[in-house]
Amino acid sequence: MKSIPFSHTVRDTLSTIAGILFCGFALKSFLIPNQFFDGGVTGISLLIHELYHVNIAYVIVLANLPLIIMGAYQVNRTFALRTLAAVIGLGLCLAFINYPPVTSDKLLVSIFGGVFMGIGVGLAIRGGCALDGIEVLALYTNRRISFTISEIILGINIIIFLIAAIELGLPTALYSILTYYTASKTISFVIEGLEEYTGVTIISGESQPIKEKLVMELGRGITIYKGERGFLKNSFDISQDCDIVFTVVTRLEVRRLRNMVHAIDPKAFIFTSTIKEAAGGVLKRRVREH
Incomplete structure (x- = not known):
């Protein structure tokens, strides 16, 4: 050790x-x-x-x-x-x-x-x-x-x-x-601390421009899961491959991220989860812009 x-x-x-x-x-x-x-x-x-x-x-x-x-x-x-x-x-x-x-x-x-x-x-x-x-x-x-x-x-x-x-x-x-x-x-x-981190998961058919915005504009690291979307009640047998995007932001940035994603895809499914501690990777320690 x-x-x-x-x-x-x-x-x-x-x-x-x-x-x-x-x-x-x-x-x-x-x-x-x-x-x-x-x-x-x-x-x-x-x-x-x-x-x-x-x-x-x-x-x-x-x-x-x-x-x-x-x-x-x-x-x-x-x-x-x-x-x-x-x-x-x-x-x-x-x-x-x-x-x-x-x-x-x-x-x-x-x-x-x-x-x-x-x-x-x-x-x-x-x-x-x-x-x-x-x-x-x-x-x-x-x-x-x-x-x-x-x-x-x-x-x-x-x-x-x-x-x-x-x-x-x-x-x-x-x-x-x-x-x-x-x-x-x-x-x-x-x-x-004040900047409690929040995990954000985004499921959208427009994942490519969302990924670019997160990395190039917000300066965030992202992780991609391969998934399928669809499986609706009236068309359960129809589904499409999609990229599920996960990133970590401070709670002060959640609203900005939501607005950015919905500007690209108003139907995007977004959910958040509280992260008690985060270290390493691409993390901003302070929010400098809103």
Whole structure:
């Protein structure tokens, strides 16, 4: 196996450290002073801290340890070791850095607590580790029962917020759900970025001029699948060979691509799919023209 370039190691380490600091800030300046919660293992740790007054720095490390060990078998040992280091770093951050409370306004706490928590978790994921082991548990459980990973995580979080509602009141639980939602959206933004990529598939009888426009005008790389079109209800036995064109654009370019294709063939069939991560090939990192 090829060794990871040193520059990548430095980048991942700095990303993880920044993630730890953001998570520590979210917890000590927003969530903990106002008895708010998040989802996952972090939510469980906050709940234990509030109910039993155990130091959050210890709880968050101990709660993640079984899942980190599980991660060594479910994912790989490198991921588990990185996650262990990150979680211990978060524990040290919570124990020794005195972040001052920022606000007691519940709406501000729920929104910005979630934003900073999401930034922290997202940066840690970009660094190749996790600050919350709930997805490892979901992955482990997914292989033994028929539920999806998302359904398992949702079920665990419902239990956390129900306990919070019973023990600390419904308003606190509802605001905490808003915190979790905000954090989830922020994590997606940090990981995927503003220019989330979209896969576009085009089926048309005018594929040749469409291919030329995509490459020469949009500057995109294309992949061609050989297919057949036709098979209509009233003429099922009639079909024609066609080129199915696939390309990847940023979501900011989808409308321009649609307009360009429909100007060539108004009957062209176009469908899109979200791509979580794309690298290599002919990809523009920024859109410079619309």
